[in-house]
Amino acid sequence: MAVTRMGLLRTPYMMASFRRNLITSNSTQMAIKNVVVIGGGLMGSGIAQVAAQNGQNVTIVDLDQKVLDKAKNSINISLQRIAKKLFKDDSVKAEKFLSDSMAHVTLSTNPEQAVNQSDLVVEAIVEKLNIKQKLFQTLDAVAPTHTVFASNTSSLPIGEIAQSTNRKDRFVGLHFFNPVPVMKLLEVIRIPETSDDTYNLVMEWGKSIGKQTVTCKDTPGFIVNRLLVPYMMEAVRLLERGDATARDIDTAMKLGAGYPMGPFELLDYVGLDTSKFIIEGWAEKFPENPLFKPVPTLNRLVEEGKLGMKTGEGFYKYQKK
Numbered sequence: 641m642a643v644t645r646m647g648l649l650r651t652p653y654m655m656a657s658f659r660r661n662l663i664t665s666n667s668t669q670m671a672i673k674n675v676v677v678i679g680g681g682l683m684g685s686g687i688a689q690v691a692a693q694n695g696q697n698v699t700i701v702d703l704d705q706k707v708l709d710k711a712k713n714s715i716n717i718s719l720q721r722i723a724k725k726l727f728k729d730d731s732v733k734a735e736k737f738l739s740d741s742m743a744h745v746t747l748s749t750n751p752e753q754a755v756n757q758s759d760l761v762v763e764a765i766v767e768k769l770n771i772k773q774k775l776f777q778t779l780d781a782v783a784p785t786h787t788v789f790a791s792n793t794s795s796l797p798i799g800e801i802a803q804s805t806n807r808k809d810r811f812v813g814l815h816f817f818n819p820v821p822v823m824k825l826l827e828v829i830r831i832p833e834t835s836d837d838t839y840n841l842v843m844e845w846g847k848s849i850g851k852q853t854v855t856c857k858d859t860p861g862f863i864v865n866r867l868l869v870p871y872m873m874e875a876v877r878l879l880e881r882g883d884a885t886a887r888d889i890d891t892a893m894k895l896g897a898g899y900p901m902g903p904f905e906l907l908d909y910v911g912l913d914t915s916k917f918i919i920e921g922w923a924e925k926f927p928e929n930p931l932f933k934p935v936p937t938l939n940r941l942v943e944e945g946k947l948g949m950k951t952g953e954g955f956y957k958y959q960k961k
């Protein structure tokens with residue numbers, strides 16, 4: 641199924657539905673108009689892009705102006721790929737789609753100021769509980785009362801992140817997948833305190849940006865990562881035992897199980913630092929679970945600064961962009 645996913649996107653039906661998504665979401669009376677995405681890395685830039693290309697005003701916030709400039713550039717490149725597909729026979733429309741979408745993107749290094757006018761804040765910063773809590777605590781003091789807060793965390797309990805705020809009824813997990821502009825899924829995580837209004841609003845928002853939503857309780861890894869992360873870690877253990885090479889394990893999972901990427905390609909794509917934070921956090925919290933045991937190879941590569949595609953080397957080497 642996974643291998644055919646991208647193939648299916650190329651069929652007329654999928655293209656029509658992709659277009660319909662864009663059109664529907666643009667014409668929907670939306671409650672969420674102003675979105676702030678905190679963290680302009682791999683995920684933040686993708687989340688900002690899908691909101692902007694669906695007509696919402698988006699501010700991307702990061703600590704580093706260089707990251708923000710890079711995020712804007714990668715959004716531009718990704719939008720060009722989409723525009724080419726959507727409007728392949730109409731360069732005027734393609735150019736308008738690109739410029740309209742880009743016009744919806746603002747950059748900022750000042751989170752407190754950025755959230756001033758926000759309806760929704762989506763956090764996509766480093767996978768560390770205390771850093772996320774500190775950020776939300778600061779934002780809670782300055783954001784408008786109606787603003788909904790969401791974390792894109794891969795593995796941390798939404799309830800523990802929300803603890804740092806006084807708006808648990810307006811707090812959810814919104815877990816996107818990499819690459820955000822292509823992956824259709826959005827996991828929506830509600831904590832016991834999340835109000836029905838908040839839940840309904842973010843479910844609607846998910847649809848408005850062209851995503852298929854699924855709902856999951858606040859459980860480690862939600863649905864996808866609870867299955868995917870142990871699988872990737874087991875692949876590293878297979879490699880560590882010397883049972884097969886990374887290349888052969890990847891080839892096996894692509895050709896034998898139909899995955900679009902093998903586990904090592906996927907680890908490099910997700911980021912080895914992020915993957916390490918996920919497994920370390922779970923190992924600390926659930927030391928009795930053998931699926932969550934840390935893997936030394938991952939720790940070593942991260943120590944060496946080999947974080948995957950984003951640094952040019954992880955399990956494999958990449959040409960720097």
Ligand SMILES: CC(=O)CC(=O)SCCNC(=O)CCNC(=O)[C@H](O)C(C)(C)COP(=O)(O)OP(=O)(O)OC[C@H]1O[C@@H](n2cnc3c(N)ncnc32)[C@H](O)[C@@H]1OP(=O)(O)O
Pocket residue numbers: 646649650718719721722725793794816817818819821822823864865868900901906910
């Ligand atoms: C860690 C977490 O918390 C959760 C996670 O995210 S886990 C990770 C989840 N993600 C995955 O599992 C990704 C698995 N990999 C894939 O699905 C695919 O390899 C891939 C979509 C990344 C790339 O697909 P590919 O066929 O190898 O490459 P490529 O031909 O470049 O791209 C396929 C299509 O997607 C488009 N595309 C890829 N990346 C894109 C991007 N960033 N923006 C816009 N379009 C993009 C391409 O233009 C191409 O479109 P056409 O088929 O219409 O030409």
Ligand SMILES: NC(=O)C1=CN([C@@H]2O[C@H](COP(=O)(O)OP(=O)(O)OC[C@H]3O[C@@H](n4cnc5c(N)ncnc54)[C@H](O)[C@@H]3O)[C@@H](O)[C@H]2O)C=CC1
Pocket residue numbers: 678679680681682683684701702703704707763764765766767768771775792793794795815816817818909910911914
């Ligand atoms: N990489 C992946 O495939 C996925 C990651 N996630 C989650 O998304 C979050 C972000 O991951 P990535 O985008 O991969 O990381 P990344 O490392 O690419 O980007 C994180 C960005 O956050 C910025 N940042 C850190 N602290 C900040 C702060 N206090 N204020 C503002 N900006 C800050 C950094 O400068 C960096 O640009 C993590 O929680 C991760 O677990 C979720 C789904 C998939």
